[in-house]
Amino acid sequence: MKKELINEIQRQMLPHLNNEQLLQLQRILTEVLRDVTVCYEAQHDEKQMPDATNAFVSAKRIEGCSEKTLKYYRKTIEAMLSGIGKTAQQITTDDLRRYLTAYQSQRRSSKVTIDNIRRILSSFFSWLEDEGFIIKSPVRRIHKVKTAKLVKDTYTDEALELMRDSCSCARDLAIIDLLASSGMRVGEMIMLNREDINFNERECVVVGKGNKERLVYFDARTKIHLQNYLESRTDANPALFVSLKAPHNRLMIGGVETMLRGLGKRLNLTKVHPHKFRRTLATSAIDKGMPIEQVQQLLGHQKIDTTMHYAMVKQQNVKLAHRKYIG
Helix, strand or coil, X not given: CHHHHHHHHHHHHCCCCCHHHHHHHHHHHHHHCCCCCCCCCCHHHHHHCCXXXXXXXXXXXXXXXXXXXXXXXXXXXXXXXXXXCCCCCCCCHHHHHHHHHHHHHHHCCCHHHHHHHHHHHHXXXXXXXXXXXXXXXXXXXXXXXXXXXXXXXXXXXXXXXXXXXHCCCHHHHHXXXXXXXXXCCHHHHCCCEHXXXXXXXXXXXXXXXXXXXXXEECCHHHHHHHHHHHHHCCCCCCECCECCCCCCCECCHHHHHHHHHHHHHHHCCCCCCHHHHHXXXXXXXXXXXXXXXXXXXXXXXCCHHHHHHHCCCCHHHHHHHHHHHCC
């Protein structure tokens, strides 16, 4: 409890002292309080910040985060507060380091998972700092977790043609073509209605992350297969894609994933899933010379760094570019 009191005094003195002075203050307090018994109650902290998690989630909701993202934020923060057993104002950098280490050890989590937790906690404590609930975020001294950069698979042209040829119905063929040619997220696709499709311009408006609308485009083959599928339907559901069996409800993400997994299993293809179409399109576009800024717009990314994670340039093209531009 004595250590927490010293840390709290240091936090409150941060705006007034430099690092050397803070260290000197710590030494003096440690010496003066060596034989003193300290009883510390956190009730004043609770009055200042009655529900930090709810306040943070509400702020993120206003910023446009999806309910799925907000749920993940809340779960992560509440697990951290419960695991450490302190209020947000009392938590130190060492507390968070011990928590992350224990979390990774107990759950055998990957470095990517741990860094995701670190990013959420960084956002949470930075928000508390901006709002004046704490003096300084304890996550500042916890650096990004270094992770191995894995080259993720994309579909080959042969794999795409095999999937198209092996589709058992017009709906599945239209889904594969739309994902492959537009680069839209599967969550964006399943929310589309028939009336959203502009066949003349071969485009449609999707609602992406943060409820942001953007135009996406599809090719002539997709147009034909989409029209064939819609003409074959007898139901009145406005959804663009519906289940094959009555009552023909809107097809959900799980239905698309199940269909693709089954297709991949029949063809002996590895890791067949919706997101792989998006990564394949990004890689192909950059490989063929599309400016990265246009690929970013196509995929609906806020930051260009995110686009670069999706796209991988073929080494052969790097070699050719070196010879062309450098010699």
